[in-house]
Amino acid sequence: MTETVNKSRLLWACRRGMLELDILFIPFVKEAFDDLSSQEQFTFQRLLTCEDPELFAWFMGHKKCPDVELANIVDVILKRVKV
DSSP states (O other), rough: OOOHHHHHHHHHHHHHHHHHHHHHHHHOOOOOOOSSSSHHHHHHHHHHSHHHHHHHHHHHTOOOOOEEEEEEEHHHHHHHHHH
């Protein structure tokens, strides 16, 4: 039951101010989040605390994420989208 509540909250946190980010995050949580290691899941949750303009710049390739762990999760999400 706790997992369902956490997943619901996570999906709520994926609802952003930018549709482009919603399109990346919501399907990722529904389809791939459970396959991540616990450390990667924590890092993804940390990613969701970042500001939308930062996230948009990282995902669109305009800027490189300075945090290595966050940059790795960005890459995981982008690779999944390209498949």
